[in-house]
Amino acid sequence: MPDTQAQAKEMNEANVSVCPAGEVFPLPTEAEYEKEFVRLQELVKAQREMGREIVVVMGVGFVGAVMAGVVADSTDKKNGEPNKFVIGMQRPSVRSYWKIPYLNRGVAPVEAEDPEVAPLIERCVKEKKTLIATYTYDALTLADVVVVDVQCDYDKESFGDCRNGKADIAALEASLAIIGEKVSPDCMVLIETTVPPGTTEHVAYPIMKKAFEKRGLKDAEPQLAHSFERVMPGRDYVASIRDFWRVCSGVNDTARAKVEAFLSDVLNVDKFPLTVLDRPIESETCKIVENSFRATILAFLDEWSVFAERNGVDLIKVINAIKVRPTHNNLIFPGPGIGGYCLPKDGGLGVWAYHTLMGFEDDIFKITPMAIDINDTRSLRVARLVRDGLRNVGKIVAASRIVVLGASYREDVGDTRYSGSEIVVRKLAEMGGDMVIHDPYVTHWWELEKQDTYPAPGHSRARFFRNQEEVKDLRMHKDLQEALKGADAVVLAVRHQAYMELTPDQVVEMVGGPTVVVDCFGMLDDDKIARYFELGCEVKGLGRGHVKRIKTRVLEK
Amino acid sequence: MPDTQAQAKEMNEANVSVCPAGEVFPLPTEAEYEKEFVRLQELVKAQREMGREIVVVMGVGFVGAVMAGVVADSTDKKNGEPNKFVIGMQRPSVRSYWKIPYLNRGVAPVEAEDPEVAPLIERCVKEKKTLIATYTYDALTLADVVVVDVQCDYDKESFGDCRNGKADIAALEASLAIIGEKVSPDCMVLIETTVPPGTTEHVAYPIMKKAFEKRGLKDAEPQLAHSFERVMPGRDYVASIRDFWRVCSGVNDTARAKVEAFLSDVLNVDKFPLTVLDRPIESETCKIVENSFRATILAFLDEWSVFAERNGVDLIKVINAIKVRPTHNNLIFPGPGIGGYCLPKDGGLGVWAYHTLMGFEDDIFKITPMAIDINDTRSLRVARLVRDGLRNVGKIVAASRIVVLGASYREDVGDTRYSGSEIVVRKLAEMGGDMVIHDPYVTHWWELEKQDTYPAPGHSRARFFRNQEEVKDLRMHKDLQEALKGADAVVLAVRHQAYMELTPDQVVEMVGGPTVVVDCFGMLDDDKIARYFELGCEVKGLGRGHVKRIKTRVLEK
Known part of the structure; x- marks a missing residue:
């Protein structure tokens, strides 16, 4: 497109x-x-x-x-x-x-x-x-309830350094100023955006209070509430909003009662009970802790992934052996970096709030920002595995045709926001690789094309300098055979169903001969790894230290 | 006692x-x-x-x-x-x-x-x-199977610095040397001790191989296997060994088959299937990753605990709101530090193995050792809360009677190994507090009494200098009323059932008047906190930032 x-760019002045x-x-x-x-x-x-209530969703x-x-x-x-x-x-x-x-x-x-x-x-x-x-x-002006779903990003100023960044609350501030100018004083304003903890009381409240005062509403108290969503892209998207547990809170008793009544009306609270917390900072913190926890779980396995690769351990089997314990069943292999809209940024919002909104100077956060930095830079190791795999067959990255299978951040969705694959592509392009990308769910990889504005610059652009204009021109392949043809290396980056089902024989046939296969996500079982070796391929994998053992067995036969 | x-000391030479x-x-x-x-x-x-198999448990x-x-x-x-x-x-x-x-x-x-x-x-x-x-x-010499349950500690050389330490594998090495001298060459030797990853192949195997060679058994291969236990002290102790998932592995195909058969015989593998991994380093790593994961989950909340305390957030309610999500239900409030035999040390065994057994010099471990350091030092914040609580009523720690309720590392058990309470007691003693300890499950707090040898010096002794001789003489109170009488501060340290049931009125009556109450483990709900304030007490709590809000409400009444 x-x-x-x-066309749109040209028409910009034409207001379309x-x-x-x-x-x-x-x-x-x-x-x-x-x-x-x-x-x-x-x-x-x-x-x-x-008799209907009027709800404005911003x-x-x-x-x-x-x-x-x-x-x-x-x-x-x-x-x-x-x-x-x-x-x-x-x-x-x-x-x-x-x-x-x-x-x-x-x-x-x-x-x-x-x-x-x-x-x-x-x-x-x-x-x-x-x-x-x-x-x-x-x-x-007509609303009984305003639901605020305005984006709040976190801009990292440099790659892999989450502390060095800031919450972009400008759009939220602007929205709240307008809301304060327009709404009736008893309108409940429900912020659903994931915000830095404290935003409702430290940012939204004063903005609305001042707007009310300007309107002569001296005694009016803004009826602010907060309730974050737990949206999950994919096939259960609507259910993840409607049929899932929610947490809410209000700046005062009235706002708290209003948000509780509103959410009880619109969500499936019988099956997924609502948690009502006392103050907005508690529900705001809840969301940040929740996603930082998830980011931490994932980051924790990065160091063990390196340990596994270097010491003959298959981390995938280790994880499966641990996950049988109900207390450990959320252990997840991190794949080629952690993407999606939330996990790479939410912890940053917490660190930022502590310093900026609450005014503390000390550095209490150790794990939360470190986890994000680990997750953001994990993808660089994929480039190293590709390099090492190519080296084993006498090639280098430069001028090699490297096919990345999967651009999205998660299996079987087309959402490419902050995906690990982006860093894999940028890094290998920087090393001179001839990059080819395939993803059955992605037509446009906006993050590559629109790199001037999106995603936050610090996420990647600032880190990579060489050949990044070429990355901008990369097109998505829809035909797998066409993409794989002549590949010097194939990076299995996302657990899309279609990739999970690929057999080594099919891949080698489509490539047209042996190739280097890099498994970023535990996508190959031992039989497939052995078969790749039998077909003359080289195999590497994140957290797959046992691959060398399989190679030895195959070669000994 | x-x-x-x-008496025993005197009789040492008398060999009793x-x-x-x-x-x-x-x-x-x-x-x-x-x-x-x-x-x-x-x-x-x-x-x-x-027709019975002979099993020696060492x-x-x-x-x-x-x-x-x-x-x-x-x-x-x-x-x-x-x-x-x-x-x-x-x-x-x-x-x-x-x-x-x-x-x-x-x-x-x-x-x-x-x-x-x-x-x-x-x-x-x-x-x-x-x-x-x-x-x-x-x-x-009579064994078909030897099960090795010899202790392997990790000695930290300084407090709160897990990287600076070493695995104490001497007892294990000595045992394996004797096993190598004695056992028949086809005896399966099953190491169940939690060991540094690689120990079975890098330490045990060469020791046994050499011992076999000395005996003239040139071609005999030691039949070594590894399978860690997942023991949990408490009321389901036997079940945690017999009726729980196990992971095992062997140094070769025979040893692997033998350990699989043996464990299938003695454990409830029908209900709790056995995971057989390829090499001992994989099952050894499994145990270390598993416990490091747990330590990380706990450490992660330490920084959010500080955030909560300083910003009006009740972290306990936040955790409960998050735990409803099945993917987040292992989030646990860390209490006054993380004790027990495993979590404070296992990650250290991993870091040590990577450098010492595998010979790598680089520093791949970021979260694993940091989590242990955070957990080890968390208890120091309890001392600060006691200090701040006493300050609010015009007292200082020195010469105040401070009653710690709970010495064990976990609720409703008597196991005091590496308990957070130990650090609380040592730190407050250092500040001059007049310490009183009560625990219904603990008669002897060996870690205080036998501080010369146990636990590992780095855990605490090296950190605290002042008044530590007095700590050695502290006796456990069994009578709660006697313990609480005249307390200037009461530290609720362990979620023992008896403490959970205590009402504020009972505590104040036993103390004989208002006191400072420090809740280390989310043991007080909002009603109890409010009641303590009504009774003239001061309340502080780890992760309980909302306590001030309750105080304001009570005082406004």
Whole structure:
């Protein structure tokens, strides 16, 4: 879709927004705003007469759009009738405006592997008529509840140094200022974004309080609440929002009661009970601890992965032997680095909050930032294994055709945010490798193409200098045979089902002869490893120290 | 029992061993050895005629004694008849010899909270007659299987610096040398001790191989195997050996097959399947990774505990909110430091092996040793909380009566090895506190009394200098009322059931007035905290940042 992008760039001044499929949407003009607000007022009036609560969801991105659908789809637990009317609100930017007409047509503005997403949005917009989308902030004046799903990134200034970074709370601050200007004082404002602990009380509260004061609402207390989501990309995406345990809190007793009532209305709290915590900092901390814990579990195995590689240990079998214990069953092999939107950043938000919002100067955080640094740099070892594998067959990385199978951060999804594969590709490109990428779920690898703005620069760009313009031009292969043809090395990077099923014979046939195979994710069992050796291939693997033993056995035969 | 100890010391030259209950056992004389061996030969001859395998368990300490019982209690899965005859073997040292006559009487030589231990030993010795104990190494010549349960400690040279230490493998080396001298070459030698990864192949194998060569057994291959236990002190102690998943491995195909067959005979492998790994280094690594993982999970929360204390967060509630997720349900609040025999040392064995046995110089381990250091020093923060609590009521630690409730490392057991309370007591004693200790499960706190030899010096002794002679003289209180009387501060250190049930009113009444209460383990809920404030007490807690909020509420009333 490079043409469409170029087109969009040209049209930037022409005020249009282009959706991924290429359709062009002109941005709204000044005159349209007034008309749009009249439309909303009429709709809301009718909805209020039906006894429905008006919920504005700010930000209809990856999480917001589906949360809007879940709220719009919920029904009164007594009579089974819808009791919420949802307005998805999105700033009409060139990048995102198209999502509004999309939603209003009943089309989900997000790509999702979950088959429930599209019918959910369509049902709410077209049948139940409980969901619309708009671009005007005036929608906020009509809200009983505002759900804030505005992104909050963490920008690392250098690669592998999480402490050296900052939370990007500008968009959140701007949103809260507008909310403070617009909402009725008793409107409950629910922040769902993962934020630095303390943000609701130390950032959002003062912004809204001042906005209220400007409006002459001297005694009005902002009814702020916080409840993070635990969204998981993949086939159970909607369920991960609706049918999963939630934690919430409010800045005061009223806000706490309001958020508890609201979430009890829209989520499956009978099966997944709600935890109500006293203060927002407690639920904010909860999310950060939760994801830092996960990042730590993964980072912990990196050093044991090196130990295993160097001392004849198959870490995959060791992990499986440990996981039988119920107390240890969340031990997970970290693969070629830890990606996804949350784990690489959330701990950083905690460290940042402690210093910046709470004003402490000392360095209490040891494991949390270290775990992120370990996870961010783990992928570099894949490049080393490729180098060593090629060396064993008399080649070097430079000018070798290196095929990376898998670009996403997780098996069987197309989400490429902060994926380990990105670092593998960048590093091997820097060493002069002729890179080829295949992923059945990924059409565009935005992080490579749009490297000027996304992801946070510190994640990778700042670290790699050589040949990074070439990385920008890499295209995704959809045809596996075409991708593998003539490969000097094949990197098994993601546990996509299609890759798990590949046999050594198929790979060697598609390549056209023996190759170097690097297993980043315990994807090869001992039989497959032995077969690769029988076929004359070289095999390396993260955490797979026993591979040499298998090679010896095969060669001795 | 100070008299008995003094008595034993005096009798050292008299060659006697005194059991904890005070009974005196003369050590065997030279002449008795020969007679003992004749007894064993006759017993073994009869047992062999019954088709039974002869199993010698070396070391009848905490683990070995119960493992011996489990093997002796096992039966042929076909006919239900015992098919093993077990000889518990223990060096006749002054410290440990008494265990042999104890066992031969059918009395378990270990104190255990598990009601199954005593009848297990009694049944095997007296009824089934499948278990005896001896002091002569010649028993090894009769063995089909030798199970090695000899201790392997890790000595830290300084407090809170796990990298600076060494594995104490001397006893293991000595045992293996004797085994090599004595056993028949096809005897399977099963190391169950938690050892530095690589020990079976890099240490045990060469020792036994050389011993065999000395005996002229040039081509004999030592049949070495490794399988660590996953023992858990407490009420399910026997089950944690017999009814739990095991991992095993052997140095060659024969040894691997033998250990698999042996463990399948004696353990409940139908319900808890056995994992057979290729090489001993894999099962050795398994144990170290497993316990390092646990230590890491605990250490991870230390920094968040500080964060919580300083920012109004109740970490206990945060943990409970996270634990509802099945993928996060092993998150555990670390209490006042992490004790027990394993977690403070096992990671150290891994780091040591990498440098010492494998000969690598680089520093690949980041999280594993750091986790141990964090856990070892966490207890120091309890002393700070006591200090701050006393300061709030105008007192200092020096000359204050400080009552520590709980000496063991874990709730409802009497095991005090490396307990966090030890550091709490030593640190507060150093600051001049008048220390009082109570624990319903502990009669002798050996780590305080025998501080010259046990535990490893680096754990604590080297760190604390002032008033440590007084610590040595501290006696355990058994009467809670007597202990609490006049307390300036009460440290709730262990989640023993009796302490969990204590009400604030009871504590204040036993103390005789308001006091400072320090909750190390999330033992107080919000109602109890509020009640303590109502009664005029001061409350502090590890990870309990919300306590101040409760105080404000109570004072505002």
